Structures are given as structure tokens and as C-alpha cells.
Amino acid sequence: MNKLQAMEVFVQVVDAGGFTRAADNMQLPKATVSTLIQSLEATLSVKLLHRTTRQVSVTADGAAYYERCLRILSDVREAEESLSRTRLSPSGRLRVDAPTGLASDVLIPALPDFFTRYPDIQLELGCSDRTIDLIEEGVDCAVRGGVLGDSNLIARRVGILQFVTCATPDYLDRYGRPVHPDELMRHRCVNYFSSRTGKLFDWDFSRDGHRIQVALPGHIAVNDTNAYIAAGLAGLGILQMPNFMMEPMLKDGRFEQLLDDWSTDPLPVHVVYPQNRHLSAKVRVFVEWVAELFSNHPGMRLPKAAPPTRPTPFEVAI
Incomplete structure (x- = not known):
């Protein structure tokens, strides 16, 4: 044996x-x-x-x-x-979990650089908007958005997400353009719900020290990023999504930004891993690479002063 x-x-x-x-x-x-x-x-x-x-x-x-x-x-x-360490690069299988939108729009396009640096790592990247149990599912580390509540994980804050409120031109032609968050109560909004609790997430807006947090009406709620955007593209309602995902569709006219004189609370992004695990070289280099990647991303880099965070956990509409 x-x-x-x-x-x-x-x-x-x-x-x-x-x-x-x-x-x-x-x-x-x-x-x-x-x-x-x-x-x-x-x-x-x-x-x-x-x-x-x-x-x-x-x-x-x-x-x-x-x-x-x-x-x-x-x-x-x-x-x-x-x-x-001095003669070999990190190697072996690395299992990572990341939210769907963040993986497809930010991580995967940058992976050629990662594999150029670390060609001996075999990456298994799980992509979903579901919060997984890292230990139970044998995952080495995960990228997560939101306020962390799991004390069994070590977390490194690597970025933030800024949000934009938007809708399709077709929706705005039919229902009009809101000019104040209070007017959203008379509109249709696409809601996002937690895969874990089923709870709908509130929307927040701030301007000149005045903050509004509301639960908005809607005919549809989803728990997947792709479905969320698809619902918006179908004209089913107004969305609130991270800037980095919506920017291409705002530029090509598929969506129009709303309430741009109001800001939303930034969402912190962390890389987490179990605290009862030795931080192997392959996990260490991946965490460092993600931190560097986000620091060079205009929509995700951390500011010099720490921003406020959402007061409730957000299981990730990114």
C-alpha cells in the first residue's frame, strides 16, 4: 500500500x-x-x-x-x-468554477495568455450562476461575485463590478423611458432570483447622497445570465447588468442605457478556496493571474479607496 x-x-x-x-x-x-x-x-x-x-x-x-x-x-x-519551483512550471489538473458571464466575457478570452505562461496546467473551468460547494465537488478555487458569507473559505478580493440599467429600443418605444427610479414601479423589469434561496434580488440606485433600494415588478424572473440577457433582448423588460457585459450591446444599439445620472452599488469579486487546503503552486498562479487580469480590465479594476458593497449576498448575475 x-x-x-x-x-x-x-x-x-x-x-x-x-x-x-x-x-x-x-x-x-x-x-x-x-x-x-x-x-x-x-x-x-x-x-x-x-x-x-x-x-x-x-x-x-x-x-x-x-x-x-x-x-x-x-x-x-x-x-x-x-x-x-526553480526548474519547473506549475502543472497538473486545476478545477475552477466561475459565473457564466464572467467566464465567457473576461476569463476565457484571456486564457491564451494563461496557457502561454503555464503550459503544463490542465484547466477544468465550470461555468454556471450556481454557488457550488468547493470541497464537496472537488473544486480547487472559484471566482465569486457578491458579499461572501462562507467562513470556511479564504477569499482574495480581485475586482469589482459596476452595473448599468438598460432596455431595448423596442421596449422603450412601447412603454416609454423612465427618468427616475421611482418610475420603474410602472414598468416591466426582468428579475434575477437566487438559485440557492429562490429570493428575488432588489435593485439599488444612488445620487447626491440619496439611495433607493426597491423590489421591482416583472412578468419574468430567471437565475441564469444568458437567459437574463435573452429576456431583455426579447423586450420582456428592463435589465440591470454589469457594464462589461452590456457595453458591446449598448454600442451596437441592441440596448439603451437608462437612468445614467444614477449609480448602483458596486459588486465585489473574489477568488475563494478552502482554508484547509495547502495553496498549491497551480492555484497560486491562477489566483495571481486573475488578479492581474482584473486589474487591467477597465470595468473591473479595484479603486484605490474600497467602494461600498451590496448589503445582501448576490449569488451572481454576471
Whole structure:
């Protein structure tokens, strides 16, 4: 039995909460994962996991061993990377999750530069507007927009998003152009709801120290960026979206900006990763690359003074 491999498998099983998901995350047969755990328990003469047909949980001995394994594996990786850092670039599979709009409009177009710098990294980029559990799904890090509420994650703030309110010319011809946020109550608006809670997100506006936050009427609500924009293009209502996504469509006339003398609260953007994980070289370089990318993006760079953030979590309409 390879003791280090067995320890890595054990940590993955505990983190994932089961053998099947751990096997998928490590790209190993489930039978191999099960055999390694059994061999590890036999070698240690202790039961590390409680197994039922529905779930796997860690025993008291297993919990203590898990913490030791984390420290040992972290030390091993650090030792390996310290020897290879000067002669090898980071390598291996890197699993990242990002919101759909941010991935398609900002991250993916810039990836040729990333792969030029780090050709030995194999990137798996999950794209959705759903907030995932990084540990359960075996994801190394994620780009997230909004106020963070998960204390189990380490977060680095890498950018902000500014928002624009807009509608199609066809919609404005039919329903008129609002000149004050209060007038939106008489309009149709496309709403966005949380995939996690089902809650509709309020809209906010500020001008000259006066702030308005409202829940707006609408005939449709969605929880996906592409669907949100499609609803707007279909003339179903007014949208509030990040500038970087709407700018091309504002320039070509598909949308027109509204209430441009009012501002909206910026949305912070972070890269997050589990705090009980050693920050590997491939994760480190990806985080640094994202931070650099956003710092050079006119619609996302952080200002010198930290801006206000939305008062409620926003699970990401970006």
C-alpha cells in the first residue's frame, strides 16, 4: 500500500462525504478508493469511517487522523514544490468554477495568455450562476461575485463590478423611458432570483447622497445570465447588468442605457478556496493571474479607496 496515496484518498473521502464522489474527484476507480481505505484501517488497527448505505461519516479516531493527514500532505507538497519551483512550471489538473458571464466575457478570452505562461496546467473551468460547494465537488478555487458569507473559505478580493440599467429600443418605444427610479414601479423589469434561496434580488440606485433600494415588478424572473440577457433582448423588460457585459450591446444599439445620472452599488469579486487546503503552486498562479487580469480590465479594476458593497449576498448575475 502506498501510504501517502492512501492518506490523500482518505482526506478526499472525508471532504467529499463519500467514496463515489472522492473517486470521481481523484479520477480513480471506486474499488481502488475503497481498497485503500480498508488497507489503511487494517494497518492502523482503527476504524476511520462509519459507512452506511446512504452516507459516510468520520469516526473520532478518523477525525484526529484527518487533521494529521492534512498537515503531512501539506508538508510533502511544499517540499516537492520548493525543489521543483526553480526548474519547473506549475502543472497538473486545476478545477475552477466561475459565473457564466464572467467566464465567457473576461476569463476565457484571456486564457491564451494563461496557457502561454503555464503550459503544463490542465484547466477544468465550470461555468454556471450556481454557488457550488468547493470541497464537496472537488473544486480547487472559484471566482465569486457578491458579499461572501462562507467562513470556511479564504477569499482574495480581485475586482469589482459596476452595473448599468438598460432596455431595448423596442421596449422603450412601447412603454416609454423612465427618468427616475421611482418610475420603474410602472414598468416591466426582468428579475434575477437566487438559485440557492429562490429570493428575488432588489435593485439599488444612488445620487447626491440619496439611495433607493426597491423590489421591482416583472412578468419574468430567471437565475441564469444568458437567459437574463435573452429576456431583455426579447423586450420582456428592463435589465440591470454589469457594464462589461452590456457595453458591446449598448454600442451596437441592441440596448439603451437608462437612468445614467444614477449609480448602483458596486459588486465585489473574489477568488475563494478552502482554508484547509495547502495553496498549491497551480492555484497560486491562477489566483495571481486573475488578479492581474482584473486589474487591467477597465470595468473591473479595484479603486484605490474600497467602494461600498451590496448589503445582501448576490449569488451572481454576471
